[in-house]
Amino acid sequence: MQLKHFLNKLEKMYPVELQEKWDNCGFLVGRLENEVKKVLTTLDVTHEVIEYSIANNVNLIVSHHPIILDGMKSITSKTMHGDKVLKLIENKIAVISMHTNIDKHPEGLNDFLIQKLSGTKGKFLNSDRSSDVKLIINEKKLETKLENLLIKMKKSDEIYDYGIENQKLTVTLRSKDLKKSINMIQYLKEDEIQFEAFPYALGKEIGGLGNYFTIEKPLPLREYIEYVKKALDISILSVVAEDLDKIIKKVAIVSGSGGSLIKESYKKEIDLYISGDINYHVAQSAKDYGLAIVDIGHFESEVIFCELMAHKISTFFEGKVIQFGGKNPFLRM
Numbered sequence: 001m002q003l004k005h006f007l008n009k010l011e012k013m014y015p016v017e018l019q020e021k022w023d024n025c026g027f028l029v030g031r032l033e034n035e036v037k038k039v040l041t042t043l044d045v046t047h048e049v050i051e052y053s054i055a056n057n058v059n060l061i062v063s064h065h066p067i068i069l070d071g072m073k074s075i076t077s078k079t080m081h082g083d084k085v086l087k088l089i090e091n092k093i094a095v096i097s098m099h100t101n102i103d104k105h106p107e108g109l110n111d112f113l114i115q116k117l118s119g120t121k122g123k124f125l126n127s128d129r130s131s132d133v134k135l136i137i138n139e140k141k142l143e144t145k146l147e148n149l150l151i152k153m154k155k156s157d158e159i160y161d162y163g164i165e166n167q168k169l170t171v172t173l174r175s176k177d178l179k180k181s182i183n184m185i186q187y188l189k190e191d192e193i194q195f196e197a198f199p200y201a202l203g204k205e206i207g208g209l210g211n212y213f214t215i216e217k218p219l220p221l222r223e224y225i226e227y228v229k230k231a232l233d234i235s236i237l238s239v240v241a242e243d244l245d246k247i248i249k250k251v252a253i254v255s256g257s258g259g260s261l262i263k264e265s266y267k268k269e270i271d272l273y274i275s276g277d278i279n280y281h282v283a284q285s286a287k288d289y290g291l292a293i294v295d296i297g298h299f300e301s302e303v304i305f306c307e308l309m310a311h312k313i314s315t316f317f318e319g320k321v322i323q324f325g326g327k328n329p330f331l332r333m
């Protein structure tokens with residue numbers, strides 16, 4: 001499979017547009033025309049991952065943390081980071097990074113963590129909505145040719161819906177797809193189509209940072225912590241709590257460095273906040289809000305990326321996919 005087709009499939013699953021503004025998800029190193037032979041999924045593109053990839057003929061790395069994040073000004077062996085990127089290029093190894101776009105996706109990392117903890121589907125703590133438009137075209141009725149096109153576009157998720165309203169054709173869609181959709185409709189018509197487009201309501205919920213769910217049988221925090229350790233295979237974690245016997249009903253999960261949604265959790269009446277990399281000040285403010293926190297560690301909350309991504313890739317790629325779990329840079333002692 002050519003890298004451009006691989007990338008297409010992956011970005012259709014986890015659209016890059018979902019990423020946070022400061023992030024750098026997507027295709028970061030490589031040549032689109034190259035054939036993908038062997039894939040490796042990893043949290044980070046470390047020297048160890050690169051050496052392993054070279055030794056095992058891996059020519060595409062799909063990482064969670066982007067290998068290039070803030071404006072790299074040179075790619076030379078003079079810096080540790082430049083040396084890594086150089087080595088990837090010299091060995092024809094491509095890199096795609098799926099970071100906050102997979103964190104925020106309805107079937108992303110947080111959802112996968114919730115599946116492991118409860119087998120249920122969570123809701124977003126803080127959701128993003130697409131900016132949608134309502135396109136109104138001056139067509140009194142739908143010709144078969146046009147209707148067939150709209151059915152096809154709806155099926156492939158290029159538009160949400162269509163219909164005739166007040167003797168005009170109405171199509172609802174994402175604003176980013178507007179130009180393309182108008183061109184497709186215009187292509188069918190002999191005369192120039194007349195249309196107007198308006199921002200449409202609030203848009204559809206497309207993703208969000210952090211998920212939460214309700215436990216079927218509420219448990220004291222003390223017991224729930226033991227359950228989390230087992231379910232996620234974690235031996236040591238940090239806890240912020242006034243009362244270990246507090247009954248836990250609503251749990252929020254934010255993978256990675258997840259200290260930013262404490263206020264949001266308070267608003268949603270969350271009892272327990274599970275995340276990684278919680279700093280001292282966040283822990284203090286959680287106490288003020290009466291929120292219990294379990295910090296399972298940045299690495300531990302995200303290492304499942306390798307498994308999730310390998311599984312998703314195997315739905316469209318027939319070659320070998322290696323899960324490179326790697327090691328936490330922190331030793332737990």
Ligand SMILES: [Zn+2]
Nearest residue numbers: 256257298302
């Ligand atoms: Zn992370």
